[in-house]
Amino acid sequence: MGAKGSHNISRGIRPSVELTYQSQELGGKDRARISRLCKDGKLLEYKTEDARTLHEVFKRGARLSNNGPCLGWKPSATEPYKWINYDDVLQRASYFGAGLIKLGLSPTNNTNVGIYSQNKPEYVIFEQACYTYSMVGVPLYDTLGVEACNFIINQAEISAVICDTNKKVGNLLDRFSETKNIRHIIVMEKLSGEMQTRASSLGVKLHAWAEIEKLGQDNPHPHKPATPDDLCIICYTSGTTGLPKGAMLTHKGVVSIVVACETHLEAADLVIQTTDVMISYLPLAHSYERLLETYVYLHGARVGFFQGDVRKLMDDIKELQPTVFPTVPRLLNRFYDKVMSGVNASPVKKFLFNIALAEKEKELKRGVIRKTSIWDTLMFRKVQEALGGKVKLIVTGSAPLSAKVLGFLRCCVGCPILEGYGQTECSAIATLQIVGDHLTGNVGPPLVCNQIKLADVAEMEYYSGSNKGEVCIRGPNVFRGYLKDQTKTNDALDEEGWLHTGDIGEWLPNGALKIIDRKKHIFKLAQGEYIAPEKIENVYIRCSLVAQVFVHGDSLQSCLVGVVVPDPDMLPKYAADKLKLRLPIQDLARNAEVKKVILADLIDVGKKAGLSSLEQVKDVYVYPEMFSVENGLLTPTFKAKRQELKRYFHSQINAMYSKLS
Template sequence: MEIKRVYDLLRYQLEHYQKKDAVADKKSGQWKTYSTQDLMQISDEVALGLHTLGIQKDDKVAIISNNRTEWNFVDFGIQKIGAVSVPLYPTITADDYLYILEHSESKIVFVENEEIYTKVLEAVKKSKSLTEKNIYTFDQIEGAQHWTAVRETGKKEDKSLLEKRDKEIQPDDLFTIIYTSGTTGKPKGVMLTHSNVVSNILAAIDNLILDYRHKALSFLPLCHIFERTLVAAYIYKGISVYYAENMDKIGDNIREVQPHVFTAVPRVLEKVYTKLVQKGHELSGLKKNLYFWALDLAKEYDTQKDQGLLYNLQLSIANNLIFSKWREALGGNLKYIICGSAALNPMIARVFWAACIPILEGYGMTETSPVITATSPNKEDVCIGTVGRVIPGVEVKIAEDGEILVKGPNVMKGYYKDPEKTKEVFDEEGWLHTGDIGEFVQGKYLKITDRKKEMFKTSGGKYIAPQPIENQLKASFLIAQAMVIGEGRNFPAALIMPDWEALTNWCQKHGIPTDSREAMIQHPKVLEKYQEEVEKVNKNLAKYEQIKQFRLVPDEWSIEGGELTPTLKLKRRNIMAKYKHLEKDIYKLNEELA
């Protein structure tokens, strides 16, 4: 059958695979699976229930929830009635909810739990169009309407209505409006059509060489187009989708599900790598030496280069003795980790590839549904440090200033109710300006070097690309986050957030008190250790890029604290405002010059 709308993927799976566990999540501590037929039937009932509530074609329906099977039931139900989904991050504020719900003109809101329900109620009180009656919950909450009420209403309706509506829904109709988290200003509503997302799935699917026998673990937010498109691709391939309970339970869920694939952002892989390095430091004697011998060997790995018999023999030994345990900890079945959303440190990619845990990096953005480039699963066609080749049907060119420009069937319709912002990102020839700086390596692999808006110039006229430096700093097991600063100054510096667990362990081993974070980061031995970590990075940098000074911060950077976006990117303006005093200290500015 021809797939034209995203929900056609369900029919495709029903015709080809008839999965018993199309989707699954934890209910009362046990994995609860739903078949392809269940997914079809429940989403039909939700669609008909939405119709009885007055939802018409092109109406907007919001979903605010972490990943769970109800997300799919409602999302497909919204599509089948011809409505448009508006997914929101569970972590944003009540004010953000109010802005997005009002701006999108959402008529119904599905929320996950009591915490979100309370925030949405707070927003709805200020709303001109929504009331408590417009809210439905996935969890049972006293006094709230449960989502199954919509489904039960739908069971009584005539299914022929869906057949009629199906004929009205066109590939170029809106599928979803996704409000980008953004590092500054109000979020923009990205309008994606069914054909945008379907074209992206079909173009990128060759890189997903898994099939109906395999399972995926999903934990990145479904409200982000990266995970949502991947889950749609899993459905197309007949891959079972198991939703992790939460970020804290990922390790347990991996051991239970034993997935063949999962998606991750670089920050997740950085944390995994940090844990692996910490594990090595906990060893002693021969075991410790062997562990770091294997790790050093892995750092030299190259997918496109045969490093000779001796290296290959040593790597085989390292895989049998050390890396096999890593693979067991990841469930034992893992074939690939798909990584996107931000740049991954090439050293981490080398280590995982060497350990027979392939990382398939990709590049894209919400505005492109999201995939623009993807790494091949064929090792010989992988260039570490790049984000792979441009996928079929998509065009990419590099502008004179290095900006990456994109055209293709995956490119958004525009920003909702914002023609001016839409005009800003499209040029006269129809190219979408991504805001990313990049180049082609070997004429075919795209390499992202930085965000155009994040690059800055020192007072000496040298341009600094902060992201690659920050990624190198985060490779240290003692560094969780780093932000390079120095715009208009005479040298670059860094604000560093320690990995508090790793630093606490290190301090305990070196007899340094750990009862106060402030005291820890001011201790001479700690500062000396971090200076060593910074110098390791400086060795790989041009003289003008080298970090001349740094300051450790005593806080945890978080989404809730306003330092990170929901996709874990740095909110640079917020961080700079919060640590203005540290910038002054670094550059010895007088108050009147600040």
């Protein structure tokens, strides 16, 4: 982000707070902590009266930029980026919103409008149209699955959906028997005659995007902008079991997070300028991307959209030369692997690269973040140019990044790389690492908009008195609840307003938070997808050759592995009949052909039960002895002791992942 002062200096930067004292404990029974940047111990909700809603934030950006470039896109792979200015976005949003009203939608905060699209300028214009007239956007996305999308359209009572492609129109029409409340579908690309015919036969009106803008231009409607307490979006989380939950996020909540991030970064002299550029490729259906884009709009800077094809992302980055680069571990891991494969190809290059890394590590420990050292010139220039050459800030979220990759990237990219922690229900983020803190393995202190406490989880032996427990968040950024689901809302929000995240955290001696476990047996894979292992185990146990199954994954890995105990009666019989193997079960467990058969059986049963590819194990270790209370792998009520199983099979799990990587 355009800096007040340059960080490309050898004296280093001064962190915004003392790195050994990053958060402060409040008095009282909760032992809650707040950021040391909180003034007078108060949480920050907004900074200026003219920017308390997302619509006001955008208008502020228009003023600061003097109606500068706002949204960029590539009309085709061979054409350069084109830009639309801030005032044009606001004007088109006004027209589009008025057009929706002319179709019959009401300009109230109870009107939910679906958006089923990749990131592009029209997505942002649609959002601003909603905010101009107090409506609420509801993103739909393919990875939710058909049943979940049907559920969302019905629960949120969506009568109009905006689509970017005719293919997505077809997806909606395919489901029409389950989603009969859809009356209008608006399409960004040229309308397909086939889709018009299909829609008409179902009583759905298909409109071109330009038609709705023209309708609003010809039928203007007085603006009815949203208030801070109004909903801005209903963001459905994919969930791990059952149907998705619609998290109701308010303008106040998102704005509080945006100004909290601004406070956090400005304290370290990271100030965004109107000339700064962010690349948008992470889904706008998720709160993380929306937060970052709003941060850019607050300062009148620019957002450039990728072409929609991840395979061309590096080309887009090279042309756009972003200064702000939001990312996720999956992408950074791939980037790391690509760099290292090039380095390892030459012993000389590897030797020099390791020297350069060691020297840059020394600088990081002194708080020096720069890309002008001799090592940058000799060894890291190509790495930096691969990200466009102008990146000033990288923020990573959605899942943890391994300490090895984070440390490596901080050395060679030459700009702050910060890891944050949060979830949709707290408007995306609740903690963020301090600029200049070279340590890895933590997610930083609380942001200035929220308190964080650790609640006792006695059944897992985590206690707040030992600085460990369930992470709970309270502040203006916490969501209002789940749409039409008071039971799940009550599970997430307690009577005192604390959001119970389900994650287990630990306060480190320096006041930063570290995520160490999960309360329920749910975890994220590296790509950010939640997995419920017990659900998968309950499917796999149907395999005739299997007696017990333990499914494992974690947020540093992109797939699942498992430990399987074969059925002591069925496997020997099967091996003798089908494989002509008459061996003791201990020997069968070590046999590669037996393992191959068991893994194929698991995958087959999983497919028939509807498990997604991410829910299927990619490798198994066959263990001949039953999990039992006696060997410490089951509880007295015969439930799997997951932490014990993880420890017991630690080496086998590592070996499987090593082979898969």
